[in-house]
Amino acid sequence: MSEFDIVDAEAVRSGRATDAYFDRTATALEGAGRNPRVVAEVTADQFPTGEFELLAGLKDAVALLSGRDVDVHAIPEGRLFDGGPVMRIEGNYLEFARLETSLLGFLSHASAIATAALDCRVAAPDSQVLSFGARHVHPAMTAAVERSALVAGLDGFSHVAAGDLIGREASGTMPHALSICFGRGEQEAAWRAFDEAVDESVPRIALCDTYSDEVDEVLRAVDALGDRLDGVRLDTTGSRRGDFRHIVREVNWELDARGHGDVDVYVSGGLGPADLRRLRDVVDGFGVGGYVSNADPVDFALDIVAVEGEPAAKRGKLSGAKAVYRTAEGDHAVGLAARDGPADAEPLMEPVIRGGEVVADDAFDLDAATERALADAERVGYGSE
Numbered sequence: 001m002s003e004f005d006i007v008d009a010e011a012v013r014s015g016r017a018t019d020a021y022f023d024r025t026a027t028a029l030e031g032a033g034r035n036p037r038v039v040a041e042v043t044a045d046q047f048p049t050g051e052f053e054l055l056a057g058l059k060d061a062v063a064l065l066s067g068r069d070v071d072v073h074a075i076p077e078g079r080l081f082d083g084g085p086v087m088r089i090e091g092n093y094l095e096f097a098r099l100e101t102s103l104l105g106f107l108s109h110a111s112a113i114a115t116a117a118l119d120c121r122v123a124a125p126d127s128q129v130l131s132f133g134a135r136h137v138h139p140a141m142t143a144a145v146e147r148s149a150l151v152a153g154l155d156g157f158s159h160v161a162a163g164d165l166i167g168r169e170a171s172g173t174m175p176h177a178l179s180i181c182f183g184r185g186e187q188e189a190a191w192r193a194f195d196e197a198v199d200e201s202v203p204r205i206a207l208c209d210t211y212s213d214e215v216d217e218v219l220r221a222v223d224a225l226g227d228r229l230d231g232v233r234l235d236t237t238g239s240r241r242g243d244f245r246h247i248v249r250e251v252n253w254e255l256d257a258r259g260h261g262d263v264d265v266y267v268s269g270g271l272g273p274a275d276l277r278r279l280r281d282v283v284d285g286f287g288v289g290g291y292v293s294n295a296d297p298v299d300f301a302l303d304i305v306a307v308e309g310e311p312a313a314k315r316g317k318l319s320g321a322k323a324v325y326r327t328a329e330g331d332h333a334v335g336l337a338a339r340d341g342p343a344d345a346e347p348l349m350e351p352v353i354r355g356g357e358v359v360a361d362d363a364f365d366l367d368a369a370t371e372r373a374l375a376d377a378e379r380v381g382y383g384s385e
């Protein structure tokens with residue numbers, strides 16, 4: 001048992017990480033000697049809505065289903081989706097009944113976070129945008145948060161252990177705590193201590209709003225570190241912010257007036273896409289936390305849509321195995337998988353597991369997913385005003 005309230009990976013893989021009613025369903029089916037061959041689909045909206053969302057979490061969903069005697073089709077990670085299934089599972093129901101809870105959790109949270117991150121990405125396409133929201137979520141979720149942010153094309157993230165898992169290094173320089181540990185009026189000592197101790201590979205970005213005016217602290221950071229100063233970060237608290245854009249422009253002006261126009265300016269603290277649009281031409285980078293990490297999970301459900309080859313679904317859901325398409329006009333469409341799709345339409349689902357074997361690593365490779373996300377966002381003009 002873990003000392004923390006964290007369900008471990010073995011419980012997820014084995015199906016113990018399930019809602020109890022699936023356990024009881026499995027017991028009932030086993031008792032009755034019933035284990036039908038079914039098709040089940042993971043869907044948020046039955047029909048396209050015109051609102052695109054970004055699919056993430058497929059890597060973990062595939063890892064969960066691999067080794068089970070199932071065939072799985074899915075939309076590749078990093079694709080925009082809009083209505084119809086994002087995943088289709090075919091097999092005997094008891095092969096995956098207990099996995100539904102974790103499967104939906106993997107896809108729902110990651111896709112929501114990736115979609116929110118894409119909102120930020122397109123709001124400031126030429127700026128550095130970093131994910132700073134790990135502090136808002138349960139530690140068990142941090143790698144999912146950071147990986148989903150990367151799927152959407154964010155430039156980096158703050159969580160160290162998440163980076164270990166993803167295979168990328170976390171970014172970040174200093175919190176207000178560093179200056180406060182040196183004391184009021186001793187910010188220079190804090191910045192110098194950082195510069196003297198921290199590895200040369202880490203950029204020297206001084207946090208410049210702890211005790212006094214931003215311009216004042218920025219110019220003091222320039223005096224303290226000279227040419228070693230790569231950038232400054234302004235995290236001005238909401239109650240003191242006033243006109244944040246004006247503050248940033250003033251900082252840039254005063255840096256430039258003293259021949260330090262090459263010092264980058266980063267901003268953070270409660271920012272979302274509207275702030276990024278408002279500030280993107282005057283800053284070099286953003287730290288975005290809650291807007292991304294706190295996104296409401298996508299409302300995915302898993303439904304049986306065929307039993308023993310016959311259409312079957314609960315009311316409100318569409319029966320029959322489905323395919324989803326991108327039409328020549330760029331819209332998304334849903335149709336029965338057994339029928340031809342619309343003329344010139346591109347099918348979006350592809351096989352990812354066959355008989356328990358993973359057959360499409362590329363469908364959830366992180367770099368490939370990011371490339372797809374940015375291309376899809378461009379194609380549909382995602383987030384454009």
Ligand SMILES: O=P(O)(O)OC[C@H]1O[C@H](OP(=O)(O)OP(=O)(O)O)[C@H](O)[C@@H]1O
Pocket residue numbers: 132133136174175176177235268269270271287288289290291
């Ligand atoms: O507001 P969000 O978008 O969710 O961003 C997450 C946090 O990143 C910044 O932390 P910072 O290191 O500046 O704060 P601290 O030093 O006070 O901990 C900012 O103040 C937010 O608290």
